[in-house]
Structure formats: structure tokens, C-alpha cells
Amino acid sequence: MRRLLGIAIAITTVLAGAAAAPAAASAGSHRDGFVRVGYFTQWGIYGRAFPVKKLDTSGAASRLTHINYAFGNVSEDGRCYVDGGPGEGDAWADYQRPVPAEESVDGVADTWGEPLNGNFGQLQKLKAKHKNLKVLISLGGWSWSTYFSNAALTDASRKKFVASCIDLYLKGNLPNPDGSAGGPGSLAGVFDGVDLDWEWPGSNGEPGNVVRPEDKQNFTKLLAEFRTQLDALGRTSRKHYELTAFVPANPATIDAGFEVKKIFKYLDFATVQGYDFHGTWEQRANQQSALRVPAGAPDNPDFSVDSTIQAWVDRGAPRRELVLGVPYFGRGWTGVTGGQNGLFGTATGPAPATFEAGSEDYKKLKTLPSAGFTVHRDLRAGHAWLWDGTTFWTYDDPALVLQKVLYIRTRGLGGAMMWSLDGDDDSATLTRTIHFGLR
Template sequence: MRRSLRRALWAGVVAVVAVAAVPVASAFGAGSVTAQFTATSDWGTGHEVRVTVANGSDATVSTWRIEFDLPAGTSISSFWDADVTRTGDHYVATKKSWAGSLPPGGSFNWGYIGTGAFRTPLNCTINGASCGGGTVPTTAPPTTANPTTAPPTTAPPTTAPPTTAPPPGGKKVVGYFAQWGVYARNYHVKNIHTSGSAAKLTHILYAFGNVTNGQCAIGDSYADYDKFYDAASSVNGVADTWDAGALRGSFGQLRRLKAMYPNLKVIWSFGGWTWSGGFTQAAQNPTAFANSCYNLVEDSRWADVFDGIDIDWEYPNACGLSCDTSGPNAFKNLMSALRTRFGSSALVTAAITADGSTGGKIDATDYAGAAGSLNWLMPMTYDYFGAFSPQGPTAPHSPLTSYTGIPQQGFNSDAAIQKLKSKGVPASKLLLGIGFYGRGWSGVTQSAPGGTATGPAPGTYEQGIEDYKVIKNRCPATGTVGGTAYAYCGGQWWSYDTPSTIGGKMAYANNQGLGGAFFWELSGDTTNGELIGAVKSGLG
């Protein structure tokens, strides 16, 4: 049921040089309450800073306000877990409403991404006193909150995450919830909440509904709406019931999650790698297909759960797990029928190919013609290379850009984005794809990309693939190439995105005017939402 797979064997060798950023700290002395600025990353043209507010007094500090100046040539481009306002080079950071009070000896972290190389902030005060200490009041003047803050790229604060999502901003953060994750992966809707991910998401894509006999159909009725959740495993601590008509399963849990996060939207995704073959028959009668989908998504048992429909057709008028010859207009016609049936207020989205090669899969379908019917399109900018070519060459599965020796030209995120834009797809309707997993080979003898292999590396659920939360510790990144990370350990070669490379990709998304980012999928992240934090904070 994996999201997408591209099977190709290419050749190429490349040597790379990895550069590690050295953290830099700037502390403002010791006192009753202190603020310490630590540059956790510094890449010359930008830097990431963690700010630690520590309560060294013997009284509880209910709120705090930090004022400081940044030297010329540096500025804050995005921030998280504090409300930050700016006047010229002067910044004011205040505690968010959901963050708890600081007990004696307690501390709290917030952070920001800065432009230029890290330079020590100037004239720092906290609650009106020097950041180095002194007499510190336990309350601060009221401030106006900034609703466009972004969450952490590392660990969450010691206080609980907010129970309501922040107001929706301009950038979309869209994450897939895999239906089958409730089994071996033991990942449930509750985990979206406890990881802090729900507060960072704007949309959840529920994957997948089936496409069969030219119609939308239930994918797994037990996981979808029948599985019983007791109080301990339920997202809101209330057990399911066996009452007639009661909605259980992931649908029931998503209903409760939306009540906790009123701004969060949920979209039901149909198709995927395994079930895309059904679209060929669906394309023969788009109106009948759209009617079947509407009747299923808007079923009275769960109509309030879903805010629209997503189509993951891999790949129209081209070959994926099976081949389709519906013609270049089939996808456009299907999207038009769905928009007509669902109406203008529903979300209609699509996950599409990211093959930017000349004469590749983007060229096989009129995606620009379909864009008018869609809220946004999600080119799957991952799975370009992997151990589905078991002998290699080793190459990153999700390169942002091309690089010398890349096995196939056009197999990178930028190539896909530029091709789609050149065909007339608005940049604001494109989301950049991120994989929350790595792909790897075994029997590799060189650390640089382009090496040969003897087969796929072992994985928890599938050979050649592993969740980020596992691989980050099992085989830590040793270098970067094409805007993404790779790792070499014990004869294995892996590629995956890290918070740092995601930061670079989000900067790219912002520079290109993209509508945001999406990722496959939630269970691959750490328990504290390390990667989604990087996505959210990078988009700003």
C-alpha cells in the first residue's frame, strides 16, 4: 500500500563534501530569569536559534516578554512557540497563551530561523529587566498575539500542546494518515494529538479509499469505522460505544480530533499505488464515478468528518503498478466531474506524478487543464530512486535539485515544479512533497552517492525502506546531496530528509511561491513531531 514507487535502473557516480554546522551560544549571564540564545545551526546565509527562558527565582513566573535587537544584516524569517513582533531591528517575543507558567527552576524553549550568519542579539531584556537577571516581575504587560507563528523544529515545549489549532494561514501543511497504520504500526489518531502534530497540520489526508468497478469504495471497513477504541486509546479519553449507529474506527476518532482542533480539515484520499488501476474504468464515465464518490464521502454516518476528496491516481495515461491508456484528458475530465458534483465549497485535491523528465509522466496528462477544478495539486517529489533497483546506483530518493551524476535527469523536485509551472499550473496550487522515511541499499562499499549495491537494506516493515524515527538513530546522516541527506553505515546506504534539509526545502517552497507542503506519512515521524515541526516552521 506504499504511497508511490518508481522502478528504474540508472547509472552515475558523484562525490560530495559534507559540511557540519557548529552550534554557537550566546548567554546573557545569570539572574532570577535568564534568556539564552543558542545557534543550533549556522549555514552562513541563515541560521536556526533556540531561545531558553529559565526561571532561577523562587517564585512562579506566569508570563514573560523578551525584547532585543538584531545586528544589521540579520533578521528573523520564521519562529515558533512564542509570539514575535518586529519594529525595524527591534523584536519583542512573548509567551503564547497555551504555554504554562514557569515554576522555580523551570525553563521553556522557543526558537526562530534567521537570515544571514548568526550574530549575538543586542540590548536584551526580559520582563523589563536585563536578560542577565535582576529584579523580575512575575507578570508582563499585555501584548497582541501574532497568529502566524510556527511550531518547533526540534523537541516540543515542556508544557502541553494547544488543544485548538492555530488560525489557518496562507501556507498549507498537509499530512497523510495511513489507514493500515492502526495494525502493525500501532499508530492511531490519538498519536496525531499527543505528538503535537495536530496543532501544526492544516489538513489530514486519510489514505486510502478504494477505486473499483468505476466507483469509490470503502478500503478497510474495520479500520475505517468499526474498530473499538477504549478510553485509554481514544484521542479525547472517551471510549467508543457499541450503540446502534455509533461511529467507531479512525473515522470516529477523526471526528473527535476535529472537535479538539476546529480549524483542522480532513480529506478522504482514494486510489494510491495499489488501487490506482481502478481509475481506468472510472475515467470511462466520470459523472458516475463522481456520484459514487460523493455518496460515499457524504454518507450520513461520517459526512461531518470529511471536508472533501483527494484523488491519488498513479499514473493517468502512463504506467505505474499497471498501465493506463485513457488519454491525456482523462484526468482533467475526472477532476471536472468531481468538482461539479462536490460543489465549490468542498475541497478537491490530487496527488500527481513528479516525473520532470523530458517526455515523462507529467507530459502524459493535462495537469494544467485539471488545475482549475482543484484546490491544489501534490506532485509526489519522493521515491525517485531506491532499492527497487537493487544493484543501485545509490541515489537520494527525494532530491530537491539535480546534482552531478544524478542517475536520471528530471528526477528531482525542482524539475517537477518548474515543468508544472511552465505548463500553466499556478505555483500557489502546488505543494512540495516530503517523505517521512528513508530508502536504502545493502552491500555498498562507498559513502558517496553513485555506488553499487547487492540489494535492499533491511527495514522494519519492508526491505529497502524505513521510518525516519528509526533510521535517524540506526544510520545517522553523513552528508547531503541535491538538497537532501544521505547516510552510510555498516555497508548500508540510506537517503532521507532531516529537519535541516526540510528547512531548505521549505525555503525553496517559499521562494517559488508554492502553496505549502505535504508529506507521507504521519507515523514515520518521531513521537514529538520532529519533522512536521520543521515543515511548519520552515513555511513560516
């Protein structure tokens, strides 16, 4: 942390000339302090060997305010469900898998036939250790936003969809097809609200998504229905159930799908896409998460954290309800020639990586300087990259994360979101850095 403090002084000096005065919290804000929201991926227990227990042993859980569980699916007929076929869900990972003692939060192995095993059972144990931690079910994501438009289409479909999500995730009535895990009320108390990750209302996301012009208005109506039913449930349980949403960086996507001045009436906060500004769908090595557009950038207009936040504020979003997304992964190109130490150079393709070409976890990228890569940093633009003369990786390291934390403070934002927690190292270095700056 001493090294980070030294970097923080330099960063603060740079920001002093570039940042506006801190904005006041919105009048409707009911939160004290900053939120620190981390996404836990359902599939991370497999190849990445990242069970819920690692959130505890790494120290991440004690430094988060929220965990978003990614993801819950939406059926073609507009309901929340976990009983889909291959590619549509993983009930085994969610709540059926008996977790062995070495992966269990409390060191006690699950047994077959318990009502709640798997990730959901471990989240229940994690919350028992960390009393102030909130867990939200995140619905959709890039792959499972296919039928959101159907669910949001009419008043009847919205009521049906929201009721199904509340019944499944908040009332906890999990399917129990084989008489083992699940059953009425088995999940009750694990989730504290709902995160909507519809990518994207009114705009194309993954090929095959249903998209309608009226999605923009229907998204607002869907939020209103969630808020109504969540509040009704809260009156019986004497609890506030949170409602959040993941929202895009592209101004065109914002305009096509979001009634910005209306939606924050229903949301506790929105997490803003602060990454994927560029990637290997382009043939130029570039930044994916810079605070500001770097000098010499070839694209005009271009994307950055600052332009994204400003786009939301200009359209009426309260700063205090905007939570900045921070990537725990990098984007990479290989066969790069030209540019400035690779930046803006022409690439032949995505860089080789552990799970997906062109995308690599921070925990792997941080080891590359010992393998011949040099770290380059643009403090004024707020981005960093790795370069070995051929391969280029844009990524966020602790120094850059600290710079973003200072940006969150100076801009009066609501906190930070991390995609995704399994990209961090075993010491939760990035999460600890965010907590250090936002506690």
C-alpha cells in the same frame, strides 16, 4: 530549534546564489498562507501502532492545515466503496473497530453499535479539538488505482463515480451490513473534500492497472465532474468542499496523463511527488528526494525537486497551487561498494528494515548515528544520507526539511505535503519543523 536556526542561516546563504526570486501567488489563488498536508494511513494503527490520537498527543494536528486519509478504493464498475473483501478494504479500521480509551482522542472508549467508530470516529473527535483542521478522503494510491480509468471513461461513468464518492464520504452514508457501525449519515461532517491519487492516468503504475490513451483527457473531465458535484453540495451546506490531486515527478508521466493548463481550473491545489526519485528497484545507492541533482550524478537526465517543480511550471501550473511532497521515510541499500561515502555506489540489494526491505521510517533512521552510521550532507544539492561503510540510507532529517521549507518560500509554492505522518517520531519533529518554517 536553535540548532535549526543556525543551519537555516547556512542554508539561506547557499540558496541565495541558487534560488530565483519568489514567485507571486497565482491570480486564482483563494488561500491565505501555506498549506501543510499530512497523509494518515488506514493501516498505520496496526504494526506501526499509530492511532489518530498520536496526531493530537504529538502536536502534529495543531500544526497541520489538512489531513489526507489514505485510502479510499475504486471498484471495477467505477464507484467508491468500503465493502470490499480482503485486500480491497478495511471497514474495521475505517469505522467499525471500537477504539479503546487509551487510543481515543478524548479518552473515551468506543462502544459496540455506535454509528461511527474506528479511524473515522477518531478523526471526528480530532476535528472537534482542532476546529480549523480539514480532512480529505484520498482515493486510489499505488494499490487502489486499478480501476480509475473505468470510472473516468464516459460522462455517465464519471457522474456515477463522483456521486458514489460524495454519497459515501461527504453525505456519510456508510454501509451497515451487521447492524453495528455505519448507516445513513453516520460519516457526515468528517470529510471536507476529496484528494485524487490516481497513479497514473495514461501510464503504468501497479501491474494490472487499467490504462487507456484517453485517460489524460478523462482525468480533466473527472476533475470537472467532481468540481460540479462538490459545488452543488456546497450550495446546500454553505461550505466549500476542497478538491486536490497527487501528481507525479516524471515528465513523461506528466505528459502522458495531465492537461496541466486545464486541471488547475478545478483543483484547490496539487501535491507534487517530491520523493522516490531513486530506490532499490535500482542497483545503485542514490538520493530519493534531493532539491537539486547532486554533482557527479551518473544519470542524465536525473530527477530532483527543482526539476520536478520546474516541469510542472513549464507546462502551465501555477506555482501557488503546487504543494511539495516531503518524505517521512528513507530508501536504503546494503552491500554498497564504491561511490562517495556510499553515494552512487553499487549495491547488492535493499537494506533490511522494519516493515519493508529498502524502506524505513524517519523515526527509526534518526537513531542510526548511535549505531555506527555517519550523517553526510550536501547543502547545495539539498540532500542527506546515512552511511556505515556497507549500508546507505537516503532520508530527510529536520535540517533538510528546513531547507525544503526555505525552497518552498523562495519559489512561491503553496506549501508542503508529508507522506506519511506515521513515519515521524512521537514528538512530531518533522511536522513541527515544517510548521516552524511555514506558519
